[in-house]
Amino acid sequence: MLKLSALKTSALAAAVLMSSAAYAEETVVWWDFLGGGDGVRMKQMISDFNAAHEGEIKIDATTLEWGVPFYTKVQTAVPVGEAPDIMTYHASRIPLAVDQNLLSEITADDWSKMDLAKSDYAPSTWDAVTIDGKQYAVPLDTHPIVLYYNKDLLKQAGRLNDDGTPMGMDSREGFTETLQALKDSGSVKFPLGSVTADGNFMFRTIYSLMGQQDGELMTDGEFLVGDNGQKLQNALSVLAEWTNEGLQSTYTDYPATVALFTSGEAAMMINGVWEVPTMTDLHKDGKLFEWGAVELPVIFDHPSTYADSHAFAIPAGDMSAEKRDAVLEVMSWISKNSLFWATAGHIPAYGPVTESAEYKAMEPNATYSPLTQNMIFDPKSTLAGIAGPIFDVMSTYFVPTLNGEMDPAEAVEEIKVELNDL
Structure with a gap:
């Protein structure tokens, strides 16, 4: 009977742990290179995201030095498994990153989960994150x-x-x-x-x-x-x-x-x-x-x-399904709520934002945003x-x-x- 009781207690404890794990808040480690006004705005968006996903997902963000120092750190961190879960990336740097095996492909299933699609982006913006028919980042803006x-x-x-x-x-x-x-x-x-x-x-x-x-x-x-x-x-x-x-x-x-x-x-x-x-x-x-x-x-x-385009990328490496779903939610939510990002002057990459009445009332942004059709x-x-x-x-x-x-x-x-x- 004692053995049976002990087994029941153990099973109950395991069930509690599994239940807690199922509802545990998922922490997403984030790296960006955004300083100045960009940094202020992104910190606000991260705070808004965390508030909207309290108890579910929390972004743990770090801002690193822009340019070569940022990309050098990524290049050294990914191979040894010390990379973040998500990071900002310039679209122009993606060919080198793919060649160095630093990025995880954003698959068709990922896009579906994010409720984002090719039709939501200007052709040149979508193409900028595409290498050999595969996408390696989610565009946030064009600048x-x-x-x-x-x-x-x-x-x-x-x-x-x-x-x-x-x-x-x-x-x-x-x-x-x-x-x-x-x-x-x-x-x-x-x-x-x-x-x-x-x-x-x-x-x-x-x-x-x-x-x-x-x-x-x-x-x-x-x-x-x-x-x-x-x-x-x-x-x-x-x-x-x-x-x-x-x-x-x-x-x-x-x-x-x-x-x-x-x-x-x-x-x-x-x-x-x-x-x-x-x-x-x-x-x-x-x-x-x-x-x-x-x-x-x-x-x-x-x-x-x-x-160029600020984009979100997922470093190459192992990631649990739960973690990846959390990262996809981060990229989706910030893309769909990027109207505030437009106050930094950038043109949001997500088309429904730039087509909204709120964006069209922003000046001079709305005046110059049609140039997305002429970008190289x-x-x-x-x-x-x-x-x-x-x-x-x-x-x-x-x-x-x-x-x-x-x-x-x-x-x-x-x-x-x-x-x-x-």
Whole structure:
């Protein structure tokens, strides 16, 4: 009888433990690289998620240093089983991550569980996280570059349309005319502020202008084949011409570019959508002029804008079914509640959010969000992506070329040789 009693007690204890396990809160370990306003907003979204899933799922989040340090840590953590359960990732870095076996495929069953589908995303955004027909991340946003502009200065120069947008956005001649009118007005130091001291940043503008010519940086594993070198030269020549004519800022780093625009010394600025909160907050506090942001001007044949995407990825490795379901819920919930993420200036990747009435009431976001139909991402290469070798090589030649110290044709030849040597 004692043995039977002991067995019953043991069985009861086991049942209690199994019941507790079934209803235990699942902790999802999270790594991101989001600083500044992005970090503030994501921390709020994580807090909101945890509140909505109290007792079920809890995100345990850590923010790491952006760029090479983040990706190096991922590369060393995954093989030894010390990776998180979920992490932010740039779409441009996915080809290298897949080549290094760092990511888990997001399967058709995963997409079904998340209630997300290919049709919810812009084609270029979906393709950016796809390698050999398989998806390796869930896009959260796209963050392209845009043209910021000072409505007051454009109006003074007679280059503001009735709808409050800049004139001359549909051609090289028209946009140069707008720049010249601003210079002739004598009211600005530079008509256009650009980050001309940082070739890594200027890659975004130059690649956009190549895209406007249907140019390709990489074709079948080779760089700048055929007339693509000429298309790169065309892009560099336009920007160098603006600098030489005093229409664009020279040797300007990122903070100085923002300062030129916000102080009114530059009437326009090419920068990422992530600076929208800066402008919004300054204007709200009465410290900024009337401003707007639009898609880049069409300098060549058609609209095209460089973009990257913040996405969610699952590291490769073993994971229980319960843990994976929790991770999928995290990615699904944040995607579907990404309207708040749009206040950082980013364009939510999940289509139903950008199609909502709430998003369409957000300005200037709603004005520039149609550019998602014209986006181009980095070439799919293990050498591409944020802080990748392609950026580094091209940056070396972009800075002197854009600042009038190197001939565009010479720069292209040097770039072609170094890229193909990679």
